[in-house]
Amino acid sequence: MGLNLCRTPALYFGMNVKQALFGLSFLAPMLLTAQDVTFHSDVAPIVFNHCTSCHRPGEIGPMPFTNYEEVAAYGEFIEYVTSIGYMPPWSPDASYSHFVGENVLTADQLETLSAWVGAGKPEGDPADSPGLPEFPDGSQIGIPDHVLVMDEPYAHEGDMSEQYQVFVLPSGFDSAASVRALEVQPGNHNVAHHAILGLDISGTASILDAADPAPGYESFGGFGFNAESSFFGAWVPGALPVEYPPGIGRTIPAGADVLLQMHYGPSAAGETDQTAVNVFLSNEPIEREVYTAIMGPQHLDAPFVIPPNQVTSFHGTLPVTADVSLLSIAPHCHLIGSSWKVYATSPNNGDTIPLISIPSWDFNWQGYFTFPHLTKVPEGYTLHGEATYDNTAENPFNPSDPPQWVYFGEETQDEMFFVFIDLVGYEDGDEEIALGPGTDVCEGDLTGDDLVGVSDALLLLSEFGCQVGCNLDLDGDNAVTVSDVLFLLGQYGTTCN
Numbered sequence: 001m002g003l004n005l006c007r008t009p010a011l012y013f014g015m016n017v018k019q020a021l022f023g024l025s026f027l028a029p030m031l032l033t034a035q036d037v038t039f040h041s042d043v044a045p046i047v048f049n050h051c052t053s054c055h056r057p058g059e060i061g062p063m064p065f066t067n068y069e070e071v072a073a074y075g076e077f078i079e080y081v082t083s084i085g086y087m088p089p090w091s092p093d094a095s096y097s098h099f100v101g102e103n104v105l106t107a108d109q110l111e112t113l114s115a116w117v118g119a120g121k122p123e124g125d126p127a128d129s130p131g132l133p134e135f136p137d138g139s140q141i142g143i144p145d146h147v148l149v150m151d152e153p154y155a156h157e158g159d160m161s162e163q164y165q166v167f168v169l170p171s172g173f174d175s176a177a178s179v180r181a182l183e184v185q186p187g188n189h190n191v192a193h194h195a196i197l198g199l200d201i202s203g204t205a206s207i208l209d210a211a212d213p214a215p216g217y218e219s220f221g222g223f224g225f226n227a228e229s230s231f232f233g234a235w236v237p238g239a240l241p242v243e244y245p246p247g248i249g250r251t252i253p254a255g256a257d258v259l260l261q262m263h264y265g266p267s268a269a270g271e272t273d274q275t276a277v278n279v280f281l282s283n284e285p286i287e288r289e290v291y292t293a294i295m296g297p298q299h300l301d302a303p304f305v306i307p308p309n310q311v312t313s314f315h316g317t318l319p320v321t322a323d324v325s326l327l328s329i330a331p332h333c334h335l336i337g338s339s340w341k342v343y344a345t346s347p348n349n350g351d352t353i354p355l356i357s358i359p360s361w362d363f364n365w366q367g368y369f370t371f372p373h374l375t376k377v378p379e380g381y382t383l384h385g386e387a388t389y390d391n392t393a394e395n396p397f398n399p400s401d402p403p404q405w406v407y408f409g410e411e412t413q414d415e416m417f418f419v420f421i422d423l424v425g426y427e428d429g430d431e432e433i434a435l436g437p438g439t440d441v442c443e444g445d446l447t448g449d450d451l452v453g454v455s456d457a458l459l460l461l462s463e464f465g466c467q468v469g470c471n472l473d474l475d476g477d478n479a480v481t482v483s484d485v486l487f488l489l490g491q492y493g494t495t496c497n
């Protein structure tokens with residue numbers, strides 16, 4: 001879809017839609033004459049909104065991109081890493097399904113970056129710059145009711161090793177707590193690469209913690225034991241926490257420990273981290289408890305054993321026994337996993353609901369993906385999970401050299417097959433319930449005035465007949481034609497938010 005920014009304004013952080021559109025409406029003519037493409041008017045809107053959230057001081061990106069000099073210094077490299085889809089990091093195939101916070105560049109944006117580099121990286125007039133978006137310091141969603149902090153800082157060795165450590169955060173709740181959002185607040189973005197949350201009510205995690213001399217305890221794949229919840233939430237850089245709509249939430253049982261598994265990326269310098277988990281309580285009772293359905297090795301068509309020197313695929317199925325509404329999805333495997341696809345099919349196979357496709361799995365960028373709206377899967381459907389594992393010597397991520405027989409397990413050289421699916425029982429109207437910030441902005445609001453009306457129609461018509469590089473292409477067919485006008489009219493009169 002050409003007009004991503006109207007559909008997912010979350011991508012654009014602090015920039016409002018009008019500013020975004022200002023840059024955009026002038027893009028089409030500029031693309032045709034590369035020498036007119038400048039940093040401030042064309043490149044800054046792309047880089048600041050798709051890259052700078054991670055590429056700024058104190059964040060995980062290795063170099064900052066906050067001004068002309070910093071971006072120009074890496075211009076050719078930026079053109080390269082974006083052209084091959086390596087940056088921005090977004091593993092799901094955006095032509096298969098959409099998620100909150102989707103961060104992908106359009107063909108137009110890629111072309112703009114290339115044209116700018118090709119033209120010698122002209123700076124242009126600073127007055128044209130959209131300015132840096134505001135990046136929230138602390139919570140991205142408000143003031144938490146409770147903050148659970150690692151009780152002491154963890155020292156990363158600075159020996160270029162990947163480190164996986166589980167920290168036990170006692171909730172201290174003496175009665176069950178109803179939670180509408182959990183937010184991981186990394187203590188040190190230089191090394192915090194991703195985090196997975198779990199719950200323990202057995203005290204096992206504390207015992208494992210006591211047995212490990214470092215703060216927390218080491219565990220690569222999961223929590224090292226069968227926890228009450230092995231997937232209570234997750235965080236990767238750039239991701240926004242999931243905020244459940246009113247009436248929907250999760251319960252932290254009285255006295256439970258929240259488990260925080262941190263993946264620390266390699267670092268040459270010693271670093272310390274003290275990450276916190278922000279807890280936001282529900283203002284109203286939870287009527288619909290979020291349940292995590294898990295597709296695992298027991299749902300596979302074959303025993304989960306991966307022979308060496310070959311590529312092996314597995315197909316799992318899980319029957320859907322009641323109408324459900326999906327909130328989030330997270331496939332999980334280890335290092336030799338190479339792709340995932342999850343979908344649901346109707347009993348007669350006449351209907352397929354695409355859920356997620358990850359064509360090139362990267363353990364380091366595994367995410368927890370939230371659908372823009374509650375997504376219904378009817379009773380009688382079947383959930384399918386397909387995963388492929390490349391256990392050849394050609395796979396640079398293969399931890400075993402030469403490749404070995406691989407079995408299910410928690411260690412680095414073991415593999416896993418899990419799809420975590422957060423869901424609630426379906427209720428009428430669920431399809432209308434938005435899950436991400438900004439996802440309730442309606443498609444077709446081209447002028448950014450929060451409604452779809454005559455001004456949008458006029459703007460659309462100004463590009464009517466466009467066949468290449470059209471910026472107001474609403475239906476994603478790369479042209480602005482009668483089908484876009486019909487799409488807009490279908491939304492006409494809609495008030496956004």
Ligand code: HEC
Pocket residue numbers: 047050051052053054055060061062074077078081082087088089103105237238
């Ligand atoms: C979600 C965080 C995030 C976002 C968003 C992001 N990056 Fe990165 N970027 C990283 C991290 C982490 C690394 C270093 C690790 C790696 O290479 O995977 C990196 C590395 C890079 C590198 C160096 C690659 C190398 O091999 O040394 C370049 C260049 C780069 N990013 C450009 C960009 C551009 C351009 C964008 C926006 C279009 C972008 N990044 C968006 C996190 C991010």
